[in-house]
Structure formats: C-alpha cells, structure tokens
Amino acid sequence: MAGTLAGVELNAENVEKAVLQFYQSSATQETHQWLTIAQISPQAWNFAWELIRPEKSPEVQFFGASCLAVKVSRYWAELKAEQHPALRKKLLDTIVTYQGPKIVLTRICVAVSGLVIHSVSDNWQQPIQDLINMFQPHITTENMRPLALLLELLTVIPEEFSTLLLPSQRRAQVRNHLTGSLTGMLQFLMQVLNQQTNSEVSIQAFKCIQAWVQFGVPLDESGEIIERLLAAVHDEELSDVAFEALSSMVTHPDTHKYPNHLMALLKRLIPLDRILIDYIGEGSYECALPVLTLFISFGESHSRLMIDWATSSQDGRESVLRLISTILYASSCPAQFPTQETISEMPFGFWYILQDDIIACEPDQYQQCVALFGPVYTALVNTMLMKSMYDPKDDQWTADQRESFRCYRTDIADTIMYSFNILRDGLLHSLLQHLDSSISACLTSPAAWPALEACLHAWYAVAESLADSDEEEANPLLSMFLAKLPIIPFSKNIRVFSTVLDCIGGFSDWLAMHPQLLPHVTPIVTSALGNTELSLAATMALKDISRDCTDSMRPYAGEVIDAIHQSTVSGCLNTGEIIRLMYPLGKMLALLPTQQILPRLEPILSPHLQLINSLSLSPAPDQQTRQKIIFVLKLLGSLFQTLNITRRSDDQPESETSQLRNSLGEPVDQPVFIILKQFLPMLDKVCQNNPQDSEIIDSVCALLKQSVSTLQDEIRPLTQDVVTLTMTCYRATPQPAALDLVKQFFVMYGRETEMEGPLKSLMCEICNISLRTIQSGATMSDHADLIDCFFAMLGQVLKKQAGLFVNNELDSLLLLQCAIHTLTMPEQHPVKSAAMFLTQLITVSREVENLVPLVNQHGEQVFMQVMKCIGGESNRTFIDFFTDILLALNKKYFDNMCRYMNAMVSTENFPSPLCSKESKENFARLVLKERANKRKLQETVREFSLLSRGLMGSEYASQMVKFGL
Template sequence: MVEWCSEWWFRKNPNWCLGMALFTSNSGSSLFRRILSNTLDRTVRFRYEHNINDYSSEPPSEATVQAWTNAANCAASWLSLGGEDSPDCATTLPERAPLCRALHTAVHVLCTWNEAVSDSALEACEACLAAVRAAGTSGGAARHEGAARALLADLAALAAPLFAAHDAPNSLNEELLAAVITCCVSVSEGHARALVAAAEDAAPGARALLQLLLAAQAAPGHYPLHETRSNLVFGLWYTLQDEILHKVDGTGKINPLWREVFTQLLMTLIKKSEMPPESALSRDDQELLRRYRQDIADIVMYCYSVLGEASWSLAERAHSAAASAAQREAALHVFLALADAAPYERAPAPLVAQLQHALRVAAQPDAPDLALLHTALDCLGAYATWLSTLEGAEGAALSRECMRAAGAALPRCPAPAALALRKLCLDCSAPAAALVADIVHVAQSAGGSADAWTRRQLLSAAGAALAASDPADAAPLLRGLARRLAHDLTAQARAGGKCGAAECVSLMSALSPQPALALQLFRDLRPALALLPAAPDLTQPMFQILKQTVGAVVPDIEPIVEDVAQLIIAGFETQPCPVGMDVVKHFIVLVGAEWSGAPDLLRGAVLASARAVAPGPAPGSAPGTASRPDLAEALFSALAALIKKQPHVVDWIDDLLPDLVDLACGTVRAWEARAAAAACYWLAALAPRRAAALLPLAPRLAHAALACIGGVTPRNQMEPLAELLLALNRVQWPAVGAVGVAQGGAASGALGAWLRAALAPAGFPSAHATDAHKQKFIQAVLREKNNKRRLLESVQEFSLACRGLIGTEYARQSLASKQMVA
C-alpha cells in the first residue's frame, strides 16, 4: 500500500522523488530505500513507456519533454544522492538496463525531431544522459561485465548517428555533443576493464565506441575557436592505457589492436596541436589553448607507454608530410612532449631525424613563423640531457650544432633561444667548452638589448661553458664578463642604473664547479660590491651575490674571508635582511672554527637583526611582537641551525640571550606562521643548552604557548608548539632560590607548575576549555618526554577543545588523519 501510494504521489508530484532521494541519503533508512527503489523503477517506466510511443508522425509535446526531464532528474538524483553509489546498493546494473535503454530512446527521439537541439529539448537530453552516467557507473556497476558491454554498445549506437550528422566546426549542437561525449567517457572510464576486454574480443559496439571516442578527440576545427568538445576525452586515455598495461603485466605483449588505436590517437593529437593564427585568439583563448596543448603533451606520454619508440617515427613522419608551418610546429610540439622518454646512450634514427628538423628551423636565418621557431628551440633545450648521454664524436657534433643554432636564433627569438642555450651548456659540457669563446661573446653582446631574464640565462650558459673549460683558457674570457657586470653594479649604486646583481648570481652559480673561477669573479666584483651597502635598497642584492659566492668557493674561501666579512658587516649596519642572515649562517658554519673574527661578526649581525625586528613597542602592539616577521624568521632559523651544528656559538651571543629570548617569546604569539615556528624551534634548541638564560622568562613562555594552543595562532602552529613543550619538559631546570620557588622553578616540576599557574584562571586559554580538559592536557604534557608524536596528538586535542570543536566531525577527521599519518 505504501509503495502504491508513493507511486501515485510521484505521478502527481514528479519532484517528490528528488526530495525522497535526499531524505534517504541522510536517513539511511533501508525501508525508504527499498520503497523508493521499487517506486523509481515503476514511475520512470511509467514516464517513458507511457509517453514514448510512436513519434514517427509528430514530435513529443512540450509537456512530454518536461515529463522526461523530470523523470531523468529523478533517476539521476536517486542514483547519485540516494545511496545507489554504495557497493551494496539496492539495484544492480542489469536491473538498471531498461532505464538506460529508455533514456537512450528519449535522447534519440529528441535528436530526430530537432535539427538544432536547444532549450527544453537540450535540457531533457542532458538530464537523460546524466541519468545514464549515474545508472551506468554507480552501485558496483563494474562487477557486471556483461551488462557493461551491452551498455557500451548501446552508447555507441546512440552516439554514432549524432557524430556523423554534426561532426563539423562550429556545430549547432556543440552542447549536445559535449553531453554525449561526457556520458561516453564517464561510462567508459567506469568500465575500462570491460571495454578493453570487449574490444580485444571484437564484441559488438566496443570497437565502434573506441572509434567514436577517437573521432570526438579529432573534432574538426581549432580548439577553442571552432570546437570545445575534444578536451572532454582527455581523461579517458590515461585510464585506458593503465588498464591495457595492467593486463599485459608479466607477458609484455600488447594486443595489436591497441597499437592501432594509440597510433590513431597520436596522429590525432598531432593534428589537434596545430595552432590557429595568434591574431584570431583572445587572451582567454590563448590561455585555454596553452592548457589544452599541455594536456596533449601529457597524453602523448600515455601513447608512448603503448607504442614505445614508434612514437618518434610517427612524429617524424608527420613532420615530413607537413605542408604548412603550423603542421610542422604541431609535430615538433609532440616531439617535445616525448623528450623525457628519450633513451639514454642510444640514438634512434627517427629521434635524431626529428631533432635535425628542429635544428634546421632554429638555424634558418629567415624563419617567418615565430611559433615554429619557439617550439624548435624548446626541443633543442629539452633534449639536452639526452644529448649529454651520447658517446662519441657524433653526439658531440650534434650538441655543438644545437648550441650554434640556439645562438643564431637569439636575435629573432631571444628568451627561448637563451633558455635552450643554457640547458645545452649545463648538460653538454664538452661541446660547451669547445664553443666557450662564442658563448661568452654572445652573453656579452646581448647585455644592452636583451631583457633581464634573457641576460640571466645567457650568463648562466656562459658560466657553464667557462666551468667546463680549462681554467687557463677561461680566465681571460671571464674577466671580460666580470668587467661588464662590475660596470652595471657601479651604475646601479651611483645612479640607479639597471640591476646587475641577479646576473652576477646566475654567473656565480654556474661557476660553482670551478671554485677558482668563482674566486676570480668575486675579486673582480669586489670594488663594485663595496658601493652597494651605501644604499639600503641595494643590501639585499649584495647579500644575494655573497650567498652564491660563499656556496661557490667553499673549498677555497680562506683568501676572501676578510672581504666577505667586511661586506656582511657593512650590509647589516645599513639594512639587515633575511638573505643576509642566511649568508651569516653559511659563513659561520664554514669559517667559524678557524677564523677569529667569527664571534664579532655573528654578534653584530644578530644584534642588528634583533633591533630591526623589534625597534621599539608600537602603540597598541603586544610587547616583543616582531615588526618584520620575515627577518624574525630568518634570525631564529639561523640561530637554531647554528646551535645544532656548532653549539659553542651560544657563548658568542651570551650577553644578547635575555633580549633574544624576550623577542622570541613575543614572536611565538605572532600570527605569521613561519616566524612563530622559527622562534619555537630556536627556543626548543636553546633550552637544553642555556636553561639558566631561559628560566626568568620560562613561565611567560609557557603562558604564551598555551595561549597559542588555545586560539591566538592558527592550528597549523601546533607542531612547533609541541616541539617547544617537549624541549621544556626535558630540561633539568636549575633551582635559583626564592625566585625559582616563586616561579615554580624547582627542578622536579617546573613546567608542571608553570602550566598549572597559567591555566588556573577561568576562561584561559578559552571559555571552552574545562578543568577536566586542562588537567588531562597537563598530565599528557608532563608524562611525555620522548615521543613527539604522542605529545602532538595531545596538543591538537587540547587545541580543538579550546576552540569548541571537540565532538564535531571536523575534530574526528582531524585527529584520525594525524593518527593515520603517524
């Protein structure tokens, strides 16, 4: 009776099924699910069998179309929202087959009577196809291979006439085709195993569906100007090749069918890579096309998984048969996508031939098509690593030709040519050394005309070539580059000229394999570098050069220690900055044990940075709060690293520790996560080594940590706070007489006393934290002295309690995820 009443009510109120689907998805009632499942079967059959009669003489009425739409939405809603997506759903794919056939019929009727499917007809088709997707993929549908094969064949039969009738650029039915393709792709992905098996068995419809999907991928016209449907098929090819490769595991034999399919796909991708004239594309269209071609590049690698080295043969064949620059560029784009798969130490003939095509395009002095030239240069750079693995004269000669071609293309296509030259010089050292004079000349010649990014690439290429050369040959060439860079730095310091610091960094980085050359460059730049600290804005560029210098001359830093130290001190006197603290850290690690001036340099840098971070309390600010969080982070990160690597450095800044600890206590409460974390880690590293210095402020630090856990800082700060509490709990705190007793500073329970005193006031750290929460947290902290993971779980749980989140789904998932990761 209930089922009969529900069916009657649905016929009167077609949206009732959607509401019941939502109700049953939340209630989980098996009775309602069974009733609604049976009702769905009868009511949808009623809608379609009652209304889909014979439409050979007249189209369905608007009311009928709306009824079909309601029924399809009802079915899709139930299947998607009503629990049918669970493996133990009430219906199986074979039982849903009549529904799918009825939905197919509705789409067929609407497409037959509407040349341009739009408005209510399009809405009905989209609803029906969405219901097919839901019916064909939900509820353990993949377990029923026979029904899946039948569904795939039905989809092929539905799509074939639509594709044949509307397969043209700027189709009137682009939205309809998109809906059909989306349905085919979704069902094919859900039944990839059945599709692969059916295609190999030559089952009816499976191979036809594959050809239809290939046709959809090859939609005529340029994306996104003339069609917007070919991108909908992209996701399927990964699933398909993954299933194919999974099936051949252990045998290594791929069915010839798949080589044919993926050969078609690769040739299609080459065709679809063709770019329309750039003038025809808006800015948005250009971005869509860029992403589209990146997706094509990804799918090319799926083709390689099936086709292997035949991929290069196909790309080379397409390039040889190309009749236009756009077609040649498309073939090179696919060739570029295959670069990561190039076989090391081997040179397949098609690969070499295609690289020669790219080389000739790059070397051609009057290449009219910039897109073709750009892609050709990208190919030269992308295959640099492969070129470096080729042994013998042939590989070296090919590398030199590529370098010459990239250099020749600089006037016409500066940025791509410079990038290709840099990659080639970095990877192919011997050919770069043979051409070092030419490469250095190119880098010097482009100084005034090229943009900053291009100049950096060229100087990096020159540095790599110099580093690969004999030092006696490289030294005079480097001197010329150094003179130009010193001139740029001087101009920048005196008159605000163009910046040369980034170029110096690029060159110094490339010279790192040859410390002697890096040392020579620094000495040549030294007079110009001395001018930079005079301007606050130029201290950071100077420190960037010093950072790269220190890294490049590690074995031979002794001759320039005093010079580097003078520049560091001058820079911190003018403008402390994060990169400067990074330089100090590396410099002290390298020379701190041998150089007598290291303590004074560290004290000066730390003192200047601390003053810059906390120049004085601003009105309304918390005491000790960092005014420059980036510098605070660099300061405390450097101190923490130095304490761990060279613990004796604490003695050098012993008189600064009270102020530094005070500053760190304030920074712990900072909202900037990285600065607060760095302060926590430094205090945690300091505690076991200088407990006496930390003791006077330890109660305040414990209070600050509890406030942060309670909500003053974001929840992503819990790990450094747990690290800090663990370090405080491990320390054997010294007894300091009355002060220590007053502060709870007895060695047996200092941290416990501080935590209890801080948590004693009601409402701290939040009104949500009860006394039970507080006592449980204190016991968990004091109990754990070794396992940071367990302490972190306790900190996170207390943080959730303070924020009123205990008992929520968010809290359950948060704690469960942390436990799973641990």
C-alpha cells in the same frame, strides 16, 4: 554574540531595512558585513520567520529563507534537543503552505534538508518516507505543485549532504541511513515516471535519481530505471538530464561490484555513439557534450574492467573498441580549437587513465593490450599532430583564445608522452616519417610549416619520457632525429625555429650521453641568440645543454662564449635573457685554461662593471638607474653560480682541493674571487648611496650569498669585507637576505676556535638589530618576513653550531620572549620558524650547559603560551608547529613537563572555558605518554584544540572565524 552590533539591534525590523537598503543600490561594505553577521547570529532563529511572511518583499523573504538554511545547516549545535520537534513542525508547515517565489522556496528546501540530515536516526527515524507520506495526499492530476515540490526537496537532501560539514562519525551514520532509503526512493521515482507525462515532473525525477545515486547503484535492481533513462535520451526535453543521470550512475564506485551488469549496460550505451557522431558531423558540438560526457565517464571509471573485457572475449573486445573509437572520434573532431570547438579537450583524462592501467598490467596481458590498443594510440597521435597545428591566422585571435590553445597544446604534449609508454619505438618511427614528410612539404611550400612545427612539438613532448627511459642510450632513432635538425628549413619560420630550440633543450640529457651530436645542434642555438623573436627559446636551450653537457661542450666553449658576447652587445636581448646567458657563460669559461678565463670574460663584463661604477656614485637614483643597478647585480649572481673552476671530490677534504694551482704549481685564485675582490668597493658605494632601498640591498645580499656559496672556504680572505658590507646593509635596512648570508658564515666557521669571538660578536649585533627592528613596528606583522628569516637562521645555527649561543653578551632571554610572542602572529611562516627555534633550543639545551637554566626557568612560560595557542589564540592550521615544542619538552624535560601539565589542569578556564578538568587530565595523560610517536601526539593535540575552540564534532565555527568572531 551580543544582541547588538555597531549600535544596531539585531531584530526583524532592522534586518529588513538593511536588506532593502542592500538591494536598492545604496549598499555599503559595512551593510554587507552587518547582514552576514546577522545571518549567523543566534537571533536569526527568531527574526528569520518574520522575514518570510508573504507580505514581505521577495528580497526580504529570500534573506529570511537563507537565514533559516544557514542556521539549520551549519549552526544546528546552537539548538537544544527539546527545541528540535518544534523546529521540525514549523519548517514542514512552512514548506507545505508557502506560496511565494520559487527562489525562496528552494532556500526553504535547503533548510528542511539540513533538518533531515541533522535529525535522521536520532530524532527522526524515517524522514524520507515521512516526507513522501506528507505530500502525497496533496498531489492531484490538476495540482502538480506538491509533487514538484516534493521532488525538489528529495533532490536537495543528497546535494546538501554532499556539501554539509559533518564530523566523520556522524557523516557515516547519515550516509548509512540514506543508503538504506535508496531502494524505496528509486521505487517511488519509478512510480512517478510511470504515472506522469508532465515533462517538468519527469525532468525533476531524473535530477532526483542523479542526486541519489551517490548512495549506491545496485545495478542488479536498477534495470527498469536504466531502461527509462535510455528511452529518455531520445526526447529533446529530457535528453540532457537523462544523460547526466546515466553519467552519475556509471561513475559510482560501487558499480564495479556488478561487472556482468556493467558489461550489459555498456552494450546498451554503445548504440548511442550514432548520436555523438551525427552531432559532431553536423558541427553541433554543444549538443554532443552530454553523450560524450557519458562515454568518457564510463571509460575513465572502468578502464581496468574494459582492459579485462577486451583481453578475455571477442564480445567484450568489440564493445570496448567501439567505445574507445567513439572517444577517439571526439578527440579528432574536424574543427579548430578553441575558436570552433571545445570538446576535443574532454578526452585527455581518459587517454591518460587507459594507458596508466595498461602499463600496470601483468606482462602477458600487457602484450595483448599493446597489440589491441596500439593502433588506437597510433591513430590518437596522428590526430594530436593534426589538432596541435597552429592556425596561420591566429594573430586575429583574442588573448584568451591564444592562451586556451597554448594550454591545449600542453595537454596534447602530455597525451603524446603517454602514448610513448604504449608505442615505444613504434611512435618514434611514426614521428620520423611525419618529420620527413613535413620537411619535404615545407621545402616545396613554406606555407606547410604548421605540420612541421606540430611534429617537432611532438618530439619535444616525448623528450622527458626518453630521458627517463632505460633504453635511451641504445636507441638509434633519437640520433636520427637530432641529425635531421640541421636540414630543417627553420630559418623560414620563427615558430618552427623556436620549437627546434625547445627540442634541443628538451634532449639535453640525451645529448650529454651522445656528444657526437653536439656539433649538429650547438650552431643552431648560438645562431638564434641574436634574434629578438627567438632569444627566449635560444637562451633557455643554451642553458639546458650547458648544464647537462658541460664536459662535452669543451671543444665548443670558445664559439659559445663569442656568440654570448655578440648577443649581449647586439641590443636584441632583454635584461632577463642577458642574465640567463650568464649561466652558460660561466659554464663555458670554467672549461677554458685558467689563464684564459679573465681575458675572455673581461670584454663581456667590463661594460656592466663600468656602468654600475658610474651608477654607484648617484646618491638618489631614479627608477631607471635603480633597475640598471639591480640588473648588473643579478647578472653577476647568475655568472657566479657557474663560474667555478674548483673540482671537489666527496671523498677528499675540501682543504686539499680548494687551493688551485697553475701549470707551474703556483697558487691560482678563483675568477669569482678576483672579480668579487675588485667589485666590493663598488658594492660598498651602492649600499652607502641606497641604504633604504630594500630591493637594491636585497640584490646585493643575494649576490654576496651566491659568491659565498660558490667559493666556500676560498672566500676566507674576503670574509671580513663581506661581513662588514653585509652588516652595513643590515644596520641601514634589516633585510631577510642579509640573514641568509650571515647564516652561511655561522655554519661554515662556527667550529673554528679563532673565529669564535668574531662570530659571537656578529651574532650579538644581528640579534640586537633584529630585536630592535621588530619592536619598532606598530605590530609584529609589520616585520613578518624579517621575523621568519631571523628565527629560521637562529634555528639553523642552534642545530649546526649551538656553541655560538654560549655567549655572555647575547640576551637569550629576550630572544626567547620574542619567540614566545611570535607564536601568536597570524602569519604562518614566522610562527613556524619561531616554533622551530624553540624546539631546537629545548632539544640542544641539554648539550649546551648555559642554556639549561634558561629552559628550566622559562619553560613553563613557553608551555603556557603554546597551550594558549592550541586553545584558540592562534590559527588552527598552525597546530602541528606547537606539537613539535611539546614533543621536545616531553623528551628533554619530562619532569618539568609533568609540573607544567599539573599547573595547566588546575588553572580554571585555561586554555579555554570550554575545557573541563577531566578533558585536560585526559589530554595531559595522553601527551605525557607520547615521547616518540609524533603522529599520535599531533592527533591528540588537534582533538584538544577542537575541544578548546568548541569545534569538536562540528565545523560550524569556521564561518565565524572567517569574520574574526
């Protein structure tokens, strides 16, 4: 980095002025940016010391200390080895003598922590003990500041280790050293706790314990500390930090090595349940958080052990069940979430982990668990039914509270689904009983609707598990539930009705196998379509059952079509719901005799076609007109997705099934074909009048793409019209959607001799327009989406129909050059697509004769650009895309690749000045060796990229990349 930035020299005086300006409310974004870069500059090693002098303002001192912390922690590699001792002495002298603000001292502690982590083992053999020895002479009964400072420093060291970016080998080395210091640290902390009565010192000592237990919890040696922590939970000042330290201890993964000690610890923790129960009983939910966190942490971390204890001894069973009962008590705390309490959401993860471990048990132990924990999960479900009830006054809640409750109910639904994995039919029997009682209560008192809605919500929650269950087909309990839906008094409450609709949609898979129940539920869905408050749930439910129960819906197709017609003209639906209804409409129409489809469709579709016909005449539509046009286009796209009367078979050639015939044996066109043929002139007008409207053009192309997808080969008579319209759109406003559309034609007809000429001409025009558009932007990023789709299309065509590139009119070299330049773009998707195109080009070129000279003549340019990108010209997250190109060259052009590598090795400072000739030779050797193993090649390329960028062994430059440096 240069010594100046934006004309201002990076020195203590200028930095101090900038800091004061920043804190005096006259800061600008430029000031902030300048200070950020100053903080990571090499000059910061010098001016930081000037800024922390005692006569400076607290703000300036804080910035100086932050500079030291950042430089030591992240930019250690900038220092030479001989500079380390001087820095250590200066930092330690500073921390011992500093008398300024606490916030500044904390940042100095971070700097010293970074020094310890970077120096440990290599340059500093016993840093922890040395720090203790350094501070101890200054600790007196009258002056506790040195001890408090030492404890804070010892606390920050493991915290800094957790966040500092280190190479894996170095991280393991530092961890091993700190782990080796753990026993001595815990002994020192016990001495502090035994000798001191100062509560602030005790709190800091407990925080230090919590920080250090990440390096291991030797339960066989930790009895004294655990006793001290358990004693402290009854002290109002110490309880929170003591609970946090205990939670950190029980969650450490090494504790499973001491199952007997862990069981003994559980027995010591269990009596703390009285604290939790008392707090919840009093409504002091915030006070209950620390002890609840401890219990949940223990349960989540050791659920597998708890299962073993509970199924192997009476003593273990009692302890485990008491712990679980306490967590269940927290789940069922008697208050409304989220307006009165927020702790009942905390155990959700525990209930999932426990059931997951139960179902993973061996059969014998699993049966024991079901008998033992089944009542717990039954009680949990009953609790969840209570907690998921809506508050009748929730209209007075804030938007955030309503959203929190919605997420809470989602978690409840998941928990009930997990409970089904344990309870199976027992849960369904229970839910049926709840359903009967809640229906009776609601019939007596309509105000009892929350319990009924909560029960229906629970049934909806288990729908997914039931759909995946092997026993679903034989389960009569589901039939009993669905048969009860018509007798539910849902018409009296919108929320109950909406959840009934959710249940019907959720059980659509099951209804497909039990079509006899469709008469019970279909009228419920269709009756709700005209209700504004229910239309969202109703349209989604109808879409689900029409998708999964298509054949079984044939007897009700006419009724459903009539209901859809009535709802679309009622004015009760929004545009999104009308579009969604086109999906089931197409499904139902396809079930009718062919001659009935268009007459039934005409009254529904005609108003929309007439609308767009009139709107298409407007040369400059306003925003409202535009939205109407886009609405009709999307509506037709949704209809075309399912209105398909062709029955294709995987073992029949498409040509044998694509020609439909009526009862007299005469050919019959697909309804989509007929509609599209009539609609194309309107689409042409829309495009002519809105050539620059990207949203309209995109919708037109999406509709045409869906038409081609549905009709497949039956689109052939309209192919020329569709392609002409697509190209009209593309010439006016090149859009990715048009490329997606023409790609289908390339793939469908690419091997047909009679289509070869037109498709090659189409390919040339597409490429010419795309390249011209790309070149017209100030930067390639101006057309990132188009470039992405363009090269993705070319890659697919190369893969499926490479013969289309045997084309004298196609400027393959220009395409190649554009792809090469695309590799340096900052956007991921264009780079990925261009790399895929180049990879496919190299791969298929051996099969397409006229592409071989192209790769032979310009392969080195491709290779060199790839190496530049690997070396630093491109984002590091794109490295794997470039690896694919190298692998393709290795496989198909190995001799060329050897020459390219030799040229790369012999070019000085390429691809980066940081690459030595030896490292490049090693890289070349490893790359050329891998012609099949992509994973190994990726590892090689990634390591070379780190070396080229100066990041090998360190991640410190990630901050510089963040600011474009």
